[in-house]
Amino acid sequence: MTAAEKLYQLIQTLPEEKVTEVLHFAEFLQQQSPQPQSVIPPGTLIGLRGIAKRLGTTVSDQELQADYSDYLSQKYQ
DSSP: OOOHHHHHHHHHHSSSHHHHHHHHHHHHHHHHHHOOOOOOOOOOGGGEEEEEESSSSSSOOOHHHHHHHHHHHHHOO
């Protein structure tokens, strides 16, 4: 029998207020344990995902092309 199964059997014998205490303690333990972080290697394009996303309406291809052309014109003047 696993620890989870033993705990489930034990909890079934406790009054509701004790079950609530066990639940709160289990939630506390879960918060204390470090959550796995997804590490994105530096220099990857996936790390930039969403960085240029605009809020609001969707921009057309023509607007994007014009914006990029303007950017390049200003950068290389």
